[in-house]
Amino acid sequence: MTPHTPVGRPLRPRGKLLQEDARRHHRSLLLQQLFRDGPASRADLARSSGLTRVTVSDLVGEMLAEGFLAELGAPAETRVGKPPTLVGLAPDSHHIIGLDLSETDRMSGAVVNLAGTVRARHEVHVDGAEGEQAVELVLGLAAELMAMTDRPVLGVGVGSPGVVDATGTVVDAPNLAWTDTPLAERLARALDVPVFVANDANTAVLGEHTFGESGDGGLMVLRVGTGVGAGLVLGGSLLHGHLGAAGEIGHVVVDPAGERCACSRTGCLETLLAAPRLRRRVAEPGADGPAVLAEVGTRLGEVLAPVVAALNLHEIVLSGPAELLDGPLLDATDRTIRERTMPISSTGLAVRTSKLGEDVVVVGAAVLVLAGELGVS
Amino acid sequence: MTPHTPVGRPLRPRGKLLQEDARRHHRSLLLQQLFRDGPASRADLARSSGLTRVTVSDLVGEMLAEGFLAELGAPAETRVGKPPTLVGLAPDSHHIIGLDLSETDRMSGAVVNLAGTVRARHEVHVDGAEGEQAVELVLGLAAELMAMTDRPVLGVGVGSPGVVDATGTVVDAPNLAWTDTPLAERLARALDVPVFVANDANTAVLGEHTFGESGDGGLMVLRVGTGVGAGLVLGGSLLHGHLGAAGEIGHVVVDPAGERCACSRTGCLETLLAAPRLRRRVAEPGADGPAVLAEVGTRLGEVLAPVVAALNLHEIVLSGPAELLDGPLLDATDRTIRERTMPISSTGLAVRTSKLGEDVVVVGAAVLVLAGELGVS
DNA sequence: TTAGTTAGTTCAGCGCACTTACATATCCGC
DNA sequence: GCGGATATGTAAGTGCGCTGAACTAACTAA
Numbered sequence: 001m002t003p004h005t006p007v008g009r010p011l012r013p014r015g016k017l018l019q020e021d022a023r024r025h026h027r028s029l030l031l032q033q034l035f036r037d038g039p040a041s042r043a044d045l046a047r048s049s050g051l052t053r054v055t056v057s058d059l060v061g062e063m064l065a066e067g068f069l070a071e072l073g074a075p076a077e078t079r080v081g082k083p084p085t086l087v088g089l090a091p092d093s094h095h096i097i098g099l100d101l102s103e104t105d106r107m108s109g110a111v112v113n114l115a116g117t118v119r120a121r122h123e124v125h126v127d128g129a130e131g132e133q134a135v136e137l138v139l140g141l142a143a144e145l146m147a148m149t150d151r152p153v154l155g156v157g158v159g160s161p162g163v164v165d166a167t168g169t170v171v172d173a174p175n176l177a178w179t180d181t182p183l184a185e186r187l188a189r190a191l192d193v194p195v196f197v198a199n200d201a202n203t204a205v206l207g208e209h210t211f212g213e214s215g216d217g218g219l220m221v222l223r224v225g226t227g228v229g230a231g232l233v234l235g236g237s238l239l240h241g242h243l244g245a246a247g248e249i250g251h252v253v254v255d256p257a258g259e260r261c262a263c264s265r266t267g268c269l270e271t272l273l274a275a276p277r278l279r280r281r282v283a284e285p286g287a288d289g290p291a292v293l294a295e296v297g298t299r300l301g302e303v304l305a306p307v308v309a310a311l312n313l314h315e316i317v318l319s320g321p322a323e324l325l326d327g328p329l330l331d332a333t334d335r336t337i338r339e340r341t342m343p344i345s346s347t348g349l350a351v352r353t354s355k356l357g358e359d360v361v362v363v364g365a366a367v368l369v370l371a372g373e374l375g376v377s
Numbered sequence: 378m379t380p381h382t383p384v385g386r387p388l389r390p391r392g393k394l395l396q397e398d399a400r401r402h403h404r405s406l407l408l409q410q411l412f413r414d415g416p417a418s419r420a421d422l423a424r425s426s427g428l429t430r431v432t433v434s435d436l437v438g439e440m441l442a443e444g445f446l447a448e449l450g451a452p453a454e455t456r457v458g459k460p461p462t463l464v465g466l467a468p469d470s471h472h473i474i475g476l477d478l479s480e481t482d483r484m485s486g487a488v489v490n491l492a493g494t495v496r497a498r499h500e501v502h503v504d505g506a507e508g509e510q511a512v513e514l515v516l517g518l519a520a521e522l523m524a525m526t527d528r529p530v531l532g533v534g535v536g537s538p539g540v541v542d543a544t545g546t547v548v549d550a551p552n553l554a555w556t557d558t559p560l561a562e563r564l565a566r567a568l569d570v571p572v573f574v575a576n577d578a579n580t581a582v583l584g585e586h587t588f589g590e591s592g593d594g595g596l597m598v599l600r601v602g603t604g605v606g607a608g609l610v611l612g613g614s615l616l617h618g619h620l621g622a623a624g625e626i627g628h629v630v631v632d633p634a635g636e637r638c639a640c641s642r643t644g645c646l647e648t649l650l651a652a653p654r655l656r657r658r659v660a661e662p663g664a665d666g667p668a669v670l671a672e673v674g675t676r677l678g679e680v681l682a683p684v685v686a687a688l689n690l691h692e693i694v695l696s697g698p699a700e701l702l703d704g705p706l707l708d709a710t711d712r713t714i715r716e717r718t719m720p721i722s723s724t725g726l727a728v729r730t731s732k733l734g735e736d737v738v739v740v741g742a743a744v745l746v747l748a749g750e751l752g753v754s
Numbered sequence: 755t756t757a758g759t760t761a762g763t764t765c766a767g768c769g770c771a772c773t774t775a776c777a778t779a780t781c782c783g784c
Numbered sequence: 785g786c787g788g789a790t791a792t793g794t795a796a797g798t799g800c801g802c803t804g805a806a807c808t809a810a811c812t813a814a
Binding site: 051217220 | 592680
């Protein structure tokens with residue numbers, strides 16, 4: 001009798017499971033494989049997935065017919081036996097529309113292929129649009145982008161500011177004056193493709209997780225912009241939190257004696273770290289820029305240390321203006337976290353800036369679609 | 378086209394999925410149902426699970442034969458149509474052995490039924506036993522408990538101090554001088570039943586999650602004893618962390634100017650909160666007990682606030698000596714968390730002490746087995 | 755008594771992945 | 785240069801688990 005452990009498996013079963021689900025699951029398994037490790041033969045796929053060659057052939061055939069995969073011929077190297085025919089993901093067989101609504105002055109979007117490469121861009125100015133007007137701006141932007149590709153569109157992903165619930169309804173987004181706005185439904189109705197909406201920090205962490213060369217441990221992406229927010233991927237899945245408000249870390253108090261914040265509290269993380277304020281402080285005449293940045297970094301480290309210890313995170317990624325984040329601030333954050341946690345928590349940890357830059361949100365929005373439609377990420 | 382969202386579903390498929398797995402999954406689904414909501418008719422189960430009556434009948438028949446379920450006759454109330462026959466969980470059809478190795482002076486264990494009720498107890502003194510000696514003490518305790526029930530034993534669950542990996546190997550437990558000790562394997566070999574081992578704080582959070590009347594949002598259990606540790610259930614599953622060290626929050630620095638800690642840092646949470654130290658400080662001549670407790674509670678709140686905000690937790694449970702935790706300390710922690718986080722993070726949050734008391738760990742260890750063997754929790 | 759309703763079972767059929775068997779295509783040793 | 789070894793990929797048949805449709809059982813309402 002060997003020891004078992006219920007790792008990763010959710011404690012409660014989720015629902016009815018059909019054969020159809022099994023097939024979709026296995027399709028995802030193969031896609032995922034090709035997605036991460038590049039082209040492979042049917043036999044290779046069979047070996048690594050545990051499915052039989054027969055089943056793999058069947059599934060691959062299906063996906064070839066749909067266009068998601070392409071046959072790539074035999075590999076160059078020569079070995080005993082019949083040479084395999086490689087199959088690989090056809091990254092431009094389908095395109096995805098990713099939208100980033102997190103900037104205050106504009107809404108940007110992109111046509112993204114299945115490999116996370118941006119194929120086209122488009123953006124619209126917000127110009128103070130709010131409520132329904134803002135929704136229509138989004139609808140227009142998405143339609144425009146859909147017209148920019150001749151490939152079938154797999155779906156639309158949106159990274160929106162504010163709190164977004166599981167159905168893609170924006171519960172609350174002050175900047176756009178949205179409350180309980182069913183954005184996913186509106187887009188789905190208008191465009192007739194699957195639509196996924198999530199908080200911008202959440203899409204960012206998905207982007208980083210899938211396309212940012214990150215590992216498989218817990219990942220946290222901290223977005224620094226007009227505000228400060230975070231997204232977390234734990235155990236391979238996006239954390240939503242009890243009320244869908246996971247990652248809302250911008251208004252944690254770090255310094256009760258600090259500046260007054262718009263949220264009526266004093267000394268929130270945002271009063272120190274939000275890009276406009278920080279930029280102003282650094283530029284103040286007579287200010288010691290690096291020292292200011294280091295001090296803010298230290299404060300950030302103090303906030304993150306308990307989170308790192310509690311979650312045993314693998315990576316923390318800072319996303320935002322590089323001139324502010326990448327340097328004394330990052331270094332101080334990294335150092336502070338290590339000073340304030342045990343080696344077992346901090347040795348496995350990497351603190352770095354984003355590798356995707358400005359595109360994290362749109363690419364992450366595309367991952368939302370990839371995960372939802374193909375089970376790939 | 379309706380909006381979709383990949384909620385809760387892990388982003389990456391876990392592995393091959395057989396029909397057999399589907400059947401186990403559906404069994405779990407029904408068991409879970411009966412487990413949470415009590416007895417029901419086959420027709421009720423079919424309606425709420427989405428399976429057909431045929432399938433439910435088949436599965437229920439199987440589980441009746443195995444003894445897990447029992448027919449309970451018709452309900453008292455009378456309605457139109459053929460009266461249903463209720464089936465319900467047979468809580469004492471099988472028993473589970475739960476072990477708690479977290480105390481320094483003794484190892485305790487219990488025979489637990491499927492409903493989480495303790496049916497018998499046993500314990501052994503540690504008397505300084507270490508390494509292999511301590512392992513044999515555990516083997517003996519488990520064997521003794523297995524002899525105390527005449528029901529089939531579903532498995533053995535163990536809550537061990539220290540870091541435990543996914544295979545049930547204790548990576549590091551200083552008190553017992555265990556390093557890379559394959560405890561699950563040893564027990565499985567000796568007793569010939571499935572064995573599950575996890576960190577004591579992790580088993581505690583499982584116990585609280587399943588039998589502590591807690592909700593479905595994120596749950597954190599903070600164990601205060603000789604040391605301080607935590608366990609987390611997020612999105613319905615236990616969080617392990619990158620290196621299996623999630624919840625190791627005892628050595629987060631809360632006061633760099635504080636007392637020196639055994640871990641070579643200064644001002645760790647443990648230096649304030651560990652039960653022996655705290656008890657001593659409260660009992661000091663001239664000390665204002667409640668004030669000391671409130672101050673420690675405030676510090677704890679400062680550590681937990683970032684975690685609460687980042688995870689949007691639903692519940693925080695303090696488990697340990699009630700005379701220390703339940704009162705000014707708990708109140709101060711609760712207050713501090715609310716002062717330091719946004720309403721959206723804190724309104725959905727409840728901070729309380731454990732409802733299972735001393736039994737959290739053994740009962741949680743039983744849940745480990747329930748989840749692993751029956752997919753129930 | 756008859757009609758209507760609900761519970762639970764029987765039976766044929768379908769989808770999916772598996773096993774077994776085979777065709778195909780290369781290398782290797784003689 | 786040719787059979788044997790080795791490996792890839794396809795074809796046919798099997799078994800498992802679920803489903804829909806039809807059936808029996810047991811009760812209420814009129």
